[in-house]
Amino acid sequence: MSAAGLPSVPDQFKVYDSNTIDPKYSRYFTYGWLGSLALALLFSSSFLVLIRSFRSGRFFCGWFIDEDLSPRRKLPSLDQTLHQALLKAEDGDSSRSYKTAKRRGSNKRVLSANQAIVNDGLASAGRLVPTTLGGGGPEVVYRMISRIVYLGIVLLCVLKDAQLSSNPNRFGFLTLAQLTPLFLLSTKNNPLAFILSTGYEKINWAHRWLGRTVWLTATCHGAMWAYKHGRQYTLSNQKTRWGLAVYSFLCLSALTSIKPIRSKCYTLFWIAHMMSIIGFFATIAYHTPFAQPWIYPPIALYAFDLCARLVKLRFKDAELIPLEGMTLIHIPHATHGWLPGQHVYLRIFTSNWSALEPAHPFTILSPPRHPSQTDSSAVERGDGLILLAGCSGNWTRSIHSLARTGQSSCTKAVTSEDSEKTDTPGVAVSVMLDGPYGSFGAHGLSEEKAEVVICIAGGSGVSFLIALAEEARAEWAAIGSRARSGVKVIELIWVVRTLAMYTSLEALLSPLLSSRVRLSVYLTQSPPPTANEDAPTVRPYTTLHFIKPDLGATLRTLMDEHAPVSGVSVRACGPSGLVRQVERSVGELGRAVRTEVGGISFEAESFNV
Structure with missing residues (x-):
């Protein structure tokens, strides 16, 4: 009997209220992955590493590239002796x-x-993984443990007290709940990478893996609804049409994200990725009103990343110097602000490359100049930021050809008059730098x-x-x-x-x-x-x-x-x-x-x- 004296409905006859029950499991999933992440960080040395880097001063380095904006009578370039040695070696x-x-x-x-035994145990476990899956080292063990824990949380939240045969909305709610960790792992200016004291590229594998999980749960959501309705499945329902639009954008992102397309047609992948993200967020809110609370955190993370990248952007003059099978890229007025081993994304402005051509990452070769150094000591070491591009793809081969010939409507070969300003022969170009990135x-x-x-x-x-x-x-x-x-x-x-x-x-x-x-x-x-x-x-x-x-x-x-x-x-x-x-x-x-x-x-x- 109910409190009002009316008879209560037996549990076996109650209608499953998905809109009330399933959102709770989306929150449980969020608590689960956040708790697991916090537990992993607690037992790791990340916070100790941050404290050590703070004490040593390295914590304050590697955020932005500092520029030398003081007026100069001539453009600083590589040390003449060093440059002549490079050209002589090239011959x-x-x-x-x-x-x-x-x-x-x-x-x-x-x-x-003790440490040797721990590392040996992880390496032994890594050797059990097939070579095609990346087996052989401790890193693959950490990745496998992370995947197992994450999948366990997803499956637990999907299957716990769910009536998927009558209402498979649980898969849809879990798809929405996974958007935040998906975008958290996708950005270059990554809060999680900062806490882990590592570079975003070291954890980007998790973003790709979570993307596949999001697509899988969305596929289960749509497929089970289609199976439930059977032949009565129709597109006359507006909710169904918006759901198919959402799933189409997810499929576009998943299809263009496979390894062959990313490797061979990266521009296509990048454009399709941006289109699918915009289309997904534009249509998911029409598909279900429950999506709105879950789309704000990903948008906030991506907006923060864009703002941070705008602050890091630098537009500089550079010099291309051809070497044997490689191209030396010298940006003289970028003087310090990076840590050894960090990298930047480089874009060269010429008429030969489309504006949609993505920027390319290069590890910084030169050491940062300390602000207290004088100009003479800086020039002796080659004042500026130096990158090295190997001829391994169409873009880098184009740079090498440009450095040798100087043939481009937006670039100019350095003339004898320019040589007095630059001290070295080369090709002057304008570049955009985004960075530095990498381990803090x-x-x-x-x-x-x-x-x-x-x-x-x-x-x-x-x-x-x-x-x-x-x-x-x-x-x-x-x-x-x-x-x-x-x-x-x-x-x-x-x-x-x-x-x-x-x-x-x-x-x-x-x-x-x-x-x-x-x-x-x-x-x-x-x-x-x-x-x-x-x-x-x-x-x-x-x-x-x-x-x-x-x-x-x-x-x-x-x-x-x-x-x-x-x-x-x-x-x-x-x-x-x-x-x-x-x-x-x-x-x-x-x-x-x-x-x-x-x-x-x-x-x-x-x-x-």
């Missing part, structure tokens, strides 16, 4: 002879094996506790090697006043196609090498010199190999050489195939090796679309 010099750097061992203390002050060498850092790069990923070596030199120079870094040896491995590509950057690499920073270059397409040919000269602390590297064997050799140490950090930058190979090689290192070197960590820098 090639066959009178070279072999020299190899003397290898030295290291005797260092050994950490407790958490993963610099100043906070690195491993004693040995092994950095492996492919092609134009050498920018990451140079930035790392520059940071190491600056850190070791200041170590007397405030010693924070535990790094004692850095091994640089560069995988590049030809000897000419190496010699074109030899003038930049050689000054950074020492007994503590050594370079191994693997030339994959250059045959070794014959007995009748002069062998190329190798600078001190450099070794040339005319073979494709076996990264697994190389890593094991370096581990044996440096053991025992208090930790090894392996970093990779370059093509996605090389980065995956390095990650698998790290995962294949056995427990005994990890224990002997005090644990192995891995970090990747790769721009995958």
Whole structure:
């Protein structure tokens, strides 16, 4: 009996009120993913890393590119000696002879094996994952755990006390609830990436995966309603028509987001993505009034990202300098404001490229100039921001051709009159910079506790090697006043196609090498010199190999050489195939090796679309 004395309806005869019950589970889902995220952050070292970076001062760096707006009598450019060395190396010099750097061992203390055991357990679990799924390293284990937890929360909220056969609206409400984490992981200026002290590109895989989950729940929502109505399913209902419009935009986004289209037709993907987002939000509010509370947080996140990117935008004059198989991009008036290893998005303004051509990411090669430095010391180091673009696609090949020929209606080849202003030959262009992006002050060498850092790069990923070596030199120079870094040896491995590509950057690499920073270059397409040919000269602390590297064997050799140490950090930058190979090689290192070197960590820098 009810409170008014009327008989109550038995539970088996009650009509399922979806509009009252299902929104509660959308909120439960939100509590679930927020609670899981907070729990993961609580047991991670992210907050400790933020505190350390705040104390060291790195927290205040890497947000915006600062400009030198003071009037100058001439445009500052690369140091003349350095630039002439680059041009001379580009022409090639066959009178070279072999020299190899003397290898030295290291005797260092050994950490407790606890960290090594944890890393070994994650690596062992990673080896159980098929190679096609990215198996081989601890990173894939973290990703799998995140996916399992997220899917578990989704399934629990979908199936708990739901009557999907009679009213499948629960799938629709869960689709709406997933919009906030989807957009949270999509932006470049990402609050979550900031808390994790990492770059947005390191967690963008989760955005792609959540996008597929959103499409799947929306598909289940529509398919079950169509099955429920059967042959009576009609488009005369306005709610149904708007629902089909919403689902069409979701399908457009999902179809154009598959890997082949993203890789081969990125402009098409970008345009379709923007159209589908606008269309989705424009139609979902007409499909259901319950969508309105769920569309405000994604719009707010995206608006914040756009505002932050507008603040970071810089329009600058730049100079294109052609090298062998690469192009050096010099922006002289961008002086500091980035951290070593960060990257910017670059757009070049010419009539040959459409205004819809997306900006392209490049790792910053040059070290930031401290504001207290004088102009003379800055010019000596090459005053400005320097990027390196390898000829690996149509856009970068067009840049290289432009740098060589200067043929464009919106650019001009530097004349003899201009040479007096720039000190160097090249092609002057106007560029737009968006950045810097990447890890905030958490993963610099100043906070690195491993004693040995092994950095492996492919092609134009050498920018990451140079930035790392520059940071190491600056850190070791200041170590007397405030010693924070535990790094004692850095091994640089560069995988590049030809000897000419190496010699074109030899003038930049050689000054950074020492007994503590050594370079191994693997030339994959250059045959070794014959007995009748002069062998190329190798600078001190450099070794040339005319073979494709076996990264697994190389890593094991370096581990044996440096053991025992208090930790090894392996970093990779370059093509996605090389980065995956390095990650698998790290995962294949056995427990005994990890224990002997005090644990192995891995970090990747790769721009995958």
